[in-house]
Amino acid sequence: MSKEKIFMPTVEGIFPNITSARLAMARRTGKVSPVQGGCWFCWEKDDKLVFDSEFDTAVHVKCIRKVLAVEPNHPEANIMKYLLETPKSGG
Ligand SMILES: [Zn+2]
Numbered sequence: 001m002s003k004e005k006i007f008m009p010t011v012e013g014i015f016p017n018i019t020s021a022r023l024a025m026a027r028r029t030g031k032v033s034p035v036q037g038g039c040w041f042c043w044e045k046d047d048k049l050v051f052d053s054e055f056d057t058a059v060h061v062k063c064i065r066k067v068l069a070v071e072p073n074h075p076e077a078n079i080m081k082y083l084l085e086t087p088k089s090g091g
Contacts (some may be wrong), residue, residue, distance in 0.1 A: 039063055041047050042074070059083065 032038030032045040034057045039049060041063035049058040055076065061084055067077040 034058065040080075041067055050083055052083060054079050 024082050031043030033043055034040045036045075037049075037058055038045045040052065040055060040057045040059040042060060044060070045058070048060055048062070050061055051057075052059045061079060064080050064084060065076050070079065070080065
């Protein structure tokens, strides 16, 4: 077989304790993995992404809010929570 094993991170691999809500977000169409510049949570890539320096990843502020809403003690979301307080640029 010519099928090579390539590094393909999955949401489950990144978040071993993934919640169904987060999985549902990630399974939307057109997803881009975080290593490819997509959002850490929803794997979508657009101009609303902000950069999280804690995990070196792009993320949506709205996604941090969404995750915290369903899982207030979510570890990564809590670390990224500081981004919620970042003032919008050009606003
Ligand atoms: Zn997102």
